[in-house]
Amino acid sequence: MNSLSVSEPNPLPNSLLRKLFHAFTGEYFWFYILLLPSILILVGLVIIPMLFTLRMSLANTSVTVIGGHGSLSMPWSGINNYIHLFQSPDFWQSFRETLFFWLASILIEVTVGVAIAVLMNQQFLGQRVFRIIVFIPWAIPTVVNSMMWGMIMDGNNYGALNDLLLRMHVIKNAIVWLNPSALFPHFSWLSHVLSSLGMNTAILSIIVGDEWHTLPIVVVLVLAGLQTIPVEYYEAARVEGATGWRKFRSITLPLLGPILSVVLILRTMQLLRAFTMIYTLEQFGLPVLSIQAYQQAFSFGSFGLGAATSFIIGLVALFISYIYIKRLYKEEL
Amino acid sequence: MLKRWGSTLGVAIGVTVFLAGCGSGGAAPSSGSNHTTGASGNGPITLNVLYMNQAGYTDTVLQDMAKQFETKYPNVKIDFTFLPYSQMHSAILTSSAAPTAQYDVVLSDLIWTGEFAGKGYTIPLNTYVNKDIPNPQDIPQSIWGGFTVKGNIMAMPFLANFQNFYYNKKMLAEAGFTTGPRTMSEWLHQMQVLKAKHIVQYPYEDSWTQAEGLVCDYVRTAGEFGNGNLFNAQGQPVMNQGPALKALNWMHELYVDGLVNPNSLTADEPTAADAFASGQVAYNTNWTFVTGIMNTKSTSKIVGDGVVAPFPVSQGTNQSTGSASISGFQGLAIPANTPQDLRSWAWKWIQFATSPEIQAQHLQSQWPVWSTVANSPQEAKINPAYKVYETNLNAVYNRPTISNYLSVSSIIQQYTHEAIAGTVPVQQAADQMVKQIEALGQ
Numbered sequence: 001m002n003s004l005s006v007s008e009p010n011p012l013p014n015s016l017l018r019k020l021f022h023a024f025t026g027e028y029f030w031f032y033i034l035l036l037p038s039i040l041i042l043v044g045l046v047i048i049p050m051l052f053t054l055r056m057s058l059a060n061t062s063v064t065v066i067g068g069h070g071s072l073s074m075p076w077s078g079i080n081n082y083i084h085l086f087q088s089p090d091f092w093q094s095f096r097e098t099l100f101f102w103l104a105s106i107l108i109e110v111t112v113g114v115a116i117a118v119l120m121n122q123q124f125l126g127q128r129v130f131r132i133i134v135f136i137p138w139a140i141p142t143v144v145n146s147m148m149w150g151m152i153m154d155g156n157n158y159g160a161l162n163d164l165l166l167r168m169h170v171i172k173n174a175i176v177w178l179n180p181s182a183l184f185p186h187f188s189w190l191s192h193v194l195s196s197l198g199m200n201t202a203i204l205s206i207i208v209g210d211e212w213h214t215l216p217i218v219v220v221l222v223l224a225g226l227q228t229i230p231v232e233y234y235e236a237a238r239v240e241g242a243t244g245w246r247k248f249r250s251i252t253l254p255l256l257g258p259i260l261s262v263v264l265i266l267r268t269m270q271l272l273r274a275f276t277m278i279y280t281l282e283q284f285g286l287p288v289l290s291i292q293a294y295q296q297a298f299s300f301g302s303f304g305l306g307a308a309t310s311f312i313i314g315l316v317a318l319f320i321s322y323i324y325i326k327r328l329y330k331e332e333l
Numbered sequence: 334m335l336k337r338w339g340s341t342l343g344v345a346i347g348v349t350v351f352l353a354g355c356g357s358g359g360a361a362p363s364s365g366s367n368h369t370t371g372a373s374g375n376g377p378i379t380l381n382v383l384y385m386n387q388a389g390y391t392d393t394v395l396q397d398m399a400k401q402f403e404t405k406y407p408n409v410k411i412d413f414t415f416l417p418y419s420q421m422h423s424a425i426l427t428s429s430a431a432p433t434a435q436y437d438v439v440l441s442d443l444i445w446t447g448e449f450a451g452k453g454y455t456i457p458l459n460t461y462v463n464k465d466i467p468n469p470q471d472i473p474q475s476i477w478g479g480f481t482v483k484g485n486i487m488a489m490p491f492l493a494n495f496q497n498f499y500y501n502k503k504m505l506a507e508a509g510f511t512t513g514p515r516t517m518s519e520w521l522h523q524m525q526v527l528k529a530k531h532i533v534q535y536p537y538e539d540s541w542t543q544a545e546g547l548v549c550d551y552v553r554t555a556g557e558f559g560n561g562n563l564f565n566a567q568g569q570p571v572m573n574q575g576p577a578l579k580a581l582n583w584m585h586e587l588y589v590d591g592l593v594n595p596n597s598l599t600a601d602e603p604t605a606a607d608a609f610a611s612g613q614v615a616y617n618t619n620w621t622f623v624t625g626i627m628n629t630k631s632t633s634k635i636v637g638d639g640v641v642a643p644f645p646v647s648q649g650t651n652q653s654t655g656s657a658s659i660s661g662f663q664g665l666a667i668p669a670n671t672p673q674d675l676r677s678w679a680w681k682w683i684q685f686a687t688s689p690e691i692q693a694q695h696l697q698s699q700w701p702v703w704s705t706v707a708n709s710p711q712e713a714k715i716n717p718a719y720k721v722y723e724t725n726l727n728a729v730y731n732r733p734t735i736s737n738y739l740s741v742s743s744i745i746q747q748y749t750h751e752a753i754a755g756t757v758p759v760q761q762a763a764d765q766m767v768k769q770i771e772a773l774g775q
Contacts, residue, residue, distance in 0.1 A: 155596035285543035
């Protein structure tokens with residue numbers, strides 16, 4: 001036993017050092033050197049701030065000025081911030097609103113986005129011009145898009161949307177589209193459904209504005225995916241007498257799986273931390289999780305709670321992405 | 334050779350990364366401040382001043398004041414940062430976290446006074462005020478009260494903003510009224526007649542979007558019903574009883590009866606002011622800047638028809654003042670992490686900008702904080718309604734100066750908004766408001 005421990009000391013440190021040494025001097029030397037700038041940026045701008053945020057979320061973090069010297073004090077408080085959040089009805093209300101915002105947006109993107117992409121994949125006159133037009137909303141800065149939709153959804157008679165609906169006699173009085181405390185008074189069935197979900201007019205209105213802005217990128221990605229599907233598959237299906245729907249269900253949709261997963265992961269992450277449009281139009285009136293994180297930290301000075309909320313957003317995004325990825329690999333296998 | 338050079342470089346970079354990781358651990362954000370100071374005060378000095386984009390004392394007015402100051406003190410340069418209101422608080426908060434303040438002087442809203450005093454973000458100015466302000470009693474006590482916490486003056490009053498009652502006399506005349514309302518029941522009657530006669534679709538518009546402006550209107554309305562204090566003498570919230578509850582019911586009823594434009598629930602102060610100045614509504618309750626807007630041809634369609642008046646009050650209440658308003662005072666404060674050698678210069682700037690002489694130069698921009706200036710012949714000439722202003726100023730309610738005011742305000746905003754819209758019944762919303770504020774530990 002003794003001889004074994006003498007002859008075979010713990011090999012790990014030696015081996016690890018040797019591996020590191022070889023990594024920096026061996027055949028992969030330039031590989032690592034070229035990768036280094038990206039690693040440095042990743043560490044400096046992502047890893048360190050992330051760890052710092054995690055540390056903040058586990059502390060009773062506050063700004064203190066002592067002796068004319070300002071600092072961020074972070075006395076350890078364990079998981080108190082997380083417990084506080086999970087016990088808060090406001091947090092769960094924000095959580096519900098965030099999930100609703102994500103789910104409704106994703107459903108629109110997958111259905112409408114794929115439908116538009118399939119249409120655009122057909123040969124027709126002016127196809128290229130149409131593709132450019134569809135892509136224009138994506139090029140508009142988010143803040144500009146938010147303000148534009150603020151004007152469209154102005155609650156007065158002269159708001160663009162109200163004016164249109166009033167002229168068409170769809171509504172009798174203007175609707176305050178961006179009111180976070182109201183339901184659609186003119187559509188009782190919708191009000192009923194929304195109230196049972198705890199939703200309001202503002203969140204639906206913002207979803208419409210946000211989708212107008214982001215749908216083009218979904219369309220472009222799906223369109224790229226469609227163009228990788230070999231035409232021969234469709235020809236073979238046509239020879240076999242498959243209908244259009246059957247071709248879509250059995251060829252298009254399965255082969256779009258990988259690109260749809262990318263779209264879903266990308267958009268899930270964006271939607272769960274959506275901030276700009278909501279803040280521009282509602283400030284703190286529609287407290288989805290990202291807004292709540294900002295308010296906790298920068299209005300109330302509770303940086304620990306703000307950091308904890310941010311981490312929860314990250315974990316939810318990670319969980320949903322994990323499900324997508326797992327499902328994707330399962331389908332591929 | 335190449336390999337040896339490469340391994341040296343690799344080790345160097347590795348060490349750099351390691352040290353960078355160590356260094357960033359618990360460090361507070363650096364200030365980014367740019368005070369160019371000579372140690373003995375001989376060199377050029379730059380004072381960084383945080384100010385807000387707003388009407389009244391605009392960026393241009395402030396630049397003009399700075400020019401005069403720089404002429405008086407050639408070795409000092411005033412460097413402004415202008416931010417919208419929504420970013421001011423977070424800018425002060427993050428600057429406080431820096432070892433040295435990013436801003437040497439900050440514009441402080443009165444609702445932040447309690448927090449800044451409680452957390453020590455700004456310094457008390459008592460020593461400076463006692464030494465350099467010969468006649469502090471010339472500033473009304475209601476204004477000092479907004480910036481004083483436990484005897485400590487946390488900011489020097491700079492901007493005496495408060496709300497006025499505005500009405501369109503032409504519309505009222507069409508409805509058969511010769512004057513504006515003096516009581517709440519008169520006001521309600523006038524609004525009903527204006528609507529019934531189809532003179533306007535919605536007689537009234539206010540800024541009831543879920544923001545601080547809503548709290549101001551709620552406090553003021555409670556004041557119109559007799560008491561705008563949302564907390565009693567023991568510091569307990571009283572929104573679910575008395576005038577505060579009446580105010581909430583009043584706001585909800587106006588919404589339900591279509592007497593207030595439903596768009597008020599998404600409107601801020603400038604939006605509500607525009608609705609009034611463009612002749613869409615007959616009434617607006619708003620800050621003093623509306624007087625200028627409604628009387629200027631380029632911003633108003635009702636020039637000559639807009640009247641500024643005392644607020645109507647519920648019969649039997651507010652007899653002494655004949656009005657009830659809300660304060661929106663702003664002061665100039667010195668952050669606690671402003672370097673010691675700059676504090677005296679920071680105070681010199683504050684003293685200069687808030688002085689009666691400087692305020693007297695800008696009477697067209699803003700109501701002055703000094704009573705002698707407010708009652709001067711120049712003010713009477715520029716602002717014929719100055720007596721009404723005085724009445725409303727004397728009738729202001731201050732929002733509570735408590736250290737967690739912004740958390741309290743957020744709760745008030747949420748439930749007031751829901752109560753007005755009818756998503757939650759008024760009494761239930763008021764009870765929830767009280768319950769949640771009590772849970773905060775107030």
